Amino acid sequence: MSRxxxxxxxxxxxxxxxxxxxxxNTTPIRLSGAVYKIGVNNIIYSPIIYFLxxxxxxxxxxxxxxxxxxxxxxxGVTSLSIKTFDGTDSSELLWMEKVTGTPNKIVIYSSLxxxxxxxxxxxxxxxxxxxxxxxxxxxxxxxxxxxxKSLMSGISLLSGE
Amino acid sequence: MADTRNIMMTxxxxxLNMVDCVLMENGNFLVGSLEVLExxxxxxxxxxxxxxxxxxxxxGGSVTTRGQVYTTIFNLITASYGGVGEGKTLYIGILxxxxxxxxxxxxxATELKAVIVYDDESTEDFNKDDVTALTALIISPYGEILxxxxxxxx
Numbered sequence: 001m002s003r004x005x006x007x008x009x010x011x012x013x014x015x016x017x018x019x020x021x022x023x024x025n026t027t028p029i030r031l032s033g034a035v036y037k038i039g040v041n042n043i044i045y046s047p048i049i050y051f052l053x054x055x056x057x058x059x060x061x062x063x064x065x066x067x068x069x070x071x072x073x074x075x076g077v078t079s080l081s082i083k084t085f086d087g088t089d090s091s092e093l094l095w096m097e098k099v100t101g102t103p104n105k106i107v108i109y110s111s112l113x114x115x116x117x118x119x120x121x122x123x124x125x126x127x128x129x130x131x132x133x134x135x136x137x138x139x140x141x142x143x144x145x146x147x148x149k150s151l152m153s154g155i156s157l158l159s160g161e
Numbered sequence: 162m163a164d165t166r167n168i169m170m171t172x173x174x175x176x177l178n179m180v181d182c183v184l185m186e187n188g189n190f191l192v193g194s195l196e197v198l199e200x201x202x203x204x205x206x207x208x209x210x211x212x213x214x215x216x217x218x219x220x221g222g223s224v225t226t227r228g229q230v231y232t233t234i235f236n237l238i239t240a241s242y243g244g245v246g247e248g249k250t251l252y253i254g255i256l257x258x259x260x261x262x263x264x265x266x267x268x269x270a271t272e273l274k275a276v277i278v279y280d281d282e283s284t285e286d287f288n289k290d291d292v293t294a295l296t297a298l299i300i301s302p303y304g305e306i307l308x309x310x311x312x313x314x315x
Contacts, residue, residue: 005186019168022181023192029181030171039177043199048209081212081254081265081302092280093302095256095263109256109263111281134302136209148199151179 046150048133049085053145057087057128061121067131068106068117072098074141083132084108085149090132210304212254215312220305222315223258223298227291230255233299234268234275234287240308245270253277254300265302 014020018033050071051057058064072078078098084091095109104119132149177195185191216222217229218236234253235245242249247269254265255277266279275287 020183021168021171022183024178024181028171030168030173031177035175035177043195075211077211081300093265095254095300109261111262111264114261133209138209139211151199
């Protein structure tokens with residue numbers, strides 16, 4: 001401990017050409033500062049995938065309404081920029097609005113048009129979907145089931161290349 | 162020099178791995194994996210801003226002509242950069258509430274027009290003083306744009 005604490009130089013900035021040694025499964029590995037910063041930034045600013053519960057995808061139009069409503073209710077707004085995610089691919093950036101009425105519904109606008117998803121609609125979706133934030137958690141939504149996209153199996157945003 | 166030589170002889174990787182552990186020291190030795198750091202970031206950082214709507218020189222509201230789209234973009238870029246030009250860009254969305262479509266892209270402005278390059282790589286110009294009707298929301302998807310903190314709500 002004292003050897004590190006007593007180092008004569010301390011920095012609060014990691015430079016691209018610094019080297020950081022990490023322990024990877026007990027093997028020392030050297031990373032450049034650039035790779036390390038890109039990786040950490042990708043975690044911090046990663047999109048967040050929101051699930052119905054656990055890792056459950058919406059399979060009906062009504063379930064996608066429920067997930068959207070959870071996000072709207074928690075964040076306290078009635079419109080958001082958002083993407084859909086089918087487990088492999090993300091949609092383009094969309095615009096989603098909540099419309100209160102009979103029935104309640106959400107409207108999702110894309111570059112091609114719009115779709116309405118009504119509360120209680122049991123019509124199956126063509127593909128199961130969840131919702132994806134542009135980056136980070138929306139405010140006050142940490143209690144909704146979610147996962148950092150950069151950490152999802154098979155989807156790595158950690159490459160420094 | 163000996164310590165530096167040992168580090169330079171360590172195998173190098175070009176990517177981070179979630180099991181990577183970094184040794185830290187803050188009174189005591191600490192070992193932090195990226196998984197641990199991610200949990201910290203999720204709780205304390207990385208919170209997304211909510212989108213902000215703009216019209217002309219105000220927050221909220223909608224525009225009703227293509228010229229007003231230009232004016233809004235011109236005002237946003239001027240507020241953010243202190244002027245306009247091809248190198249001064251913002252990422253915005255335009256929701257056409259008549260056609261009910263939204264497109265996002267990178268926009269810059271000149272004194273005469275705003276040019277947006279959409280995510281699908283198509284482009285569209287909005288000319289100053291164009292009175293052609295267009296009812297739209299101008300969206301900043303990542304929240305309040307720097308320099309517009311004092312803009313009032315419609």
